Amino acid sequence: xxxxxxxxxxxxxxxxxxxxxxxxxxxxxxxxxxxxxxxxxxxxxxxxxxxxxxxxxxxxxxxxxxxxxxxxxxxxxxxxxxxxxxxxxxxxxxxxxxxxxxxxxxxxxxxxxxxxxxxxxx
Amino acid sequence: xxxxxxxxxxxxxxxxxxxxxxxxxxxxxxxxxxxxxxxxxxxxxxxxxxxxxxxxxxxxxxxxxxxxxxxxxxxxxxxxxxxxxxxxxxxxxxxxxxxxxxxxxxxxxxxxxxxxxxxxxxxxxxxxxxxxxxxxxxxxxxxxxxxxxxxxxxxxxxxxxxxxx
Numbered sequence: 001x002x003x004x005x006x007x008x009x010x011x012x013x014x015x016x017x018x019x020x021x022x023x024x025x026x027x028x029x030x031x032x033x034x035x036x037x038x039x040x041x042x043x044x045x046x047x048x049x050x051x052x053x054x055x056x057x058x059x060x061x062x063x064x065x066x067x068x069x070x071x072x073x074x075x076x077x078x079x080x081x082x083x084x085x086x087x088x089x090x091x092x093x094x095x096x097x098x099x100x101x102x103x104x105x106x107x108x109x110x111x112x113x114x115x116x117x118x119x120x121x122x
Numbered sequence: 123x124x125x126x127x128x129x130x131x132x133x134x135x136x137x138x139x140x141x142x143x144x145x146x147x148x149x150x151x152x153x154x155x156x157x158x159x160x161x162x163x164x165x166x167x168x169x170x171x172x173x174x175x176x177x178x179x180x181x182x183x184x185x186x187x188x189x190x191x192x193x194x195x196x197x198x199x200x201x202x203x204x205x206x207x208x209x210x211x212x213x214x215x216x217x218x219x220x221x222x223x224x225x226x227x228x229x230x231x232x233x234x235x236x237x238x239x240x241x242x243x244x245x246x247x248x249x250x251x252x253x254x255x256x257x258x259x260x261x262x263x264x265x266x267x268x269x270x271x272x273x274x275x276x277x278x279x280x281x282x283x284x285x286x287x
Contacts, residue, residue, distance in 0.1 A: 055266070061219040062134045062266075063197020066163055073133050073199070074168035077266055084265030088272075092262030095273045096255075099280045108280045111255050119259035 010035060044071065051076045052083060089116055126153040129214035130186060132203040133163040138218050138236045138267065140170040142260040147243050149177075152214065155186040157202035186210075193229075196222045207231045220268055236261055237275035244282055251283040 012020065024034035047069040054060045055076070066073040096112030099105070129152040136156075139145055148154070161178070164171035177183050188205035195201065200222040207215035208229060215233045217223050226233035234242070237258060244254035258279070262272050 058220065061197050061200055061221060063132065063163060063199040063201075063219070063222075065197070066133075067197050072165050072168060072171075073163045074137055074165065074170055077134060077137050077264075078168075080266045081264050085263050086265070088265035088267070088269070089259065089263040091269045092259055092272055092276065095269070096276050096280075099277050103280055103284065105280060105284060108251075108283055111252050111283075112259070112276070115252070115255040115259035118256055119263045122260065122263070 047071055048076065048079045052079050055080055056084070086120075089120055092116065124151070126151060127214060128153045128155065128210065128212070129216055130155045130157065130203050130206045130210070131160065131216035132219065132222065133160050133199040134266075135216045135218040135236060136160070136164065136174060137170040138261060138264060139216075139239070140173050141264060142236065142257055144236065144239065144243075144257055145173070147248055148216075148239065149182060151243070151248070153184070154182070155184045155206070155213075157199070157206050158185060158187055159198035159202040161185065163197075163199045193225070195225070204229070204231070207233075218267060235267070235271055237267060237271045241275050241278045241282070244279060251279055254279050 020031055020034065024031045027034060029037070048071060051065040051069050051071065054065060055062065060068070062073050062076055065071070065076050069076070093112060093116045097109055100109035100112070131154065139148055161174070164174045166172045166175050174183070186206055188202055188209055190209070191201070191205055192208050193201050193204040196204070200217065200219060203215060203217060204222060204226060207213055207226065208231065211231065213232070215226050215231050216236075216239070217226055217233055218235050223233055223235060240254050240257050240261070243249050244251060249257070258272060258275055261267055
């Protein structure tokens with residue numbers, strides 16, 4: 001089956017070319033394969049950071065972001081959790097504290113604290 | 123025997139429910155369908171996607187495609203989930219992203235978010251307040267659900283607990 005890959009040409013300074021040569025050799029890869037992987041990894045990181053910010057700002061949904069970036073939806077969702085998971089759990093606990101206080105229900109707070117402790121260890 | 127209600131869902135709801143441990147309760151109560159665009163968004167390279175495809179192969183989930191495209195906004199998964207729900211108004215639409223959720227409500231669909239599902243299951247006695255709070259805490263720890271939804275669910279659980287104690 002013919003490859004769907006496209007060819008791009010890259011111009012490098014001599015020093016950069018030497019670094020590429022050495023790094024690719026260390027990874028036992030051709031220079032082209034090394035650049036292909038490095039470029040894709042960096043592009044994914046840049047897009048992931050951008051997608052997280054867009055999601056946080058409420059500007060786009062996960063499905064829209066996956067379509068626009070070509071990243072997997074679960075990959076974007078995991079990146080949001082990595083950055084905002086702890087804050088989400090703290091907000092949940094603060095909210096339960098406020099509810100327990102307003103309703104004079106210390107047992108509810110005990111249950112919530114236990115739930116948060118377990119969730120934070122997961 | 124419990125007659126399962128039919129429902130369709132979007133991808134982010136699936137991931138949130140799978141990650142928070144709600145999936146077994148969901149499958150016990152609903153006959154779940156998915157639109158093809160949702161399936162395309164869930165990859166076996168990731169945990170929730172693997173579980174999705176395992177259940178598809180086991181015949182636990184059915185694919186249903188919309189025949190019309192009344193909703194044209196949002197991402198492909200959300201769009202198809204909304205369009206399927208529009209053609210099956212007696213079905214539940216499980217959806218977690220805020221804007222498509224609001225559109226579903228505007229369209230008069232039976233939209234349920236994952237925190238609301240937790241409250242529903244607790245109200246039905248399918249889980250205790252303790253289990254429901256633990257599930258809500260896991261959802262909150264994902265950091266991607268509106269704090270307002272989580273707060274509302276927490277308040278509802280407290281009311282339930284008060285009523286039951």
